[in-house]
Amino acid sequence: xxxxxxxxxxxxxxxxxxxxxxxxxxxxxxxxxxxxxxxxxxxxxxxxxxxxxxxxxxxxxxxxxxxxxxxx
Numbered sequence: 404x405x406x407x408x409x410x411x412x413x414x415x416x417x418x419x420x421x422x423x424x425x426x427x428x429x430x431x432x433x434x435x436x437x438x439x440x441x442x443x444x445x446x447x448x449x450x451x452x453x454x455x456x457x458x459x460x461x462x463x464x465x466x467x468x469x470x471x472x473x474x475x
Contacts, residue, residue: 416471426463429453436464440474 427433431449436456438445449455468474 419467419471422467423464426460426467427456428460432456433464436461437468440465440468442475 423433423437424430427436429449431453432447432455435445435447435449439447440461447455447461465474
């Protein structure tokens with residue numbers, strides 16, 4: 404069934420996208436990094452007590468977004 408296949412694919416993509424949260428020190432950091440990589444004019448800086456993520460984590464999030472073909 405096409406609808407079920409489409410549903411499975413969408414579910415798989417959402418699960419993959421949720422990996423950004425595992426690759427950041429905070430939920431806010433993951434969102435800010437992702438939006439910045441997608442071209443939104445958002446600074447990656449987060450407020451205390453949150454910590455700004457290292458470039459290694461940014462690169463991991465970038466790879467996740469790229470694998471989902473969300474980055475141009």
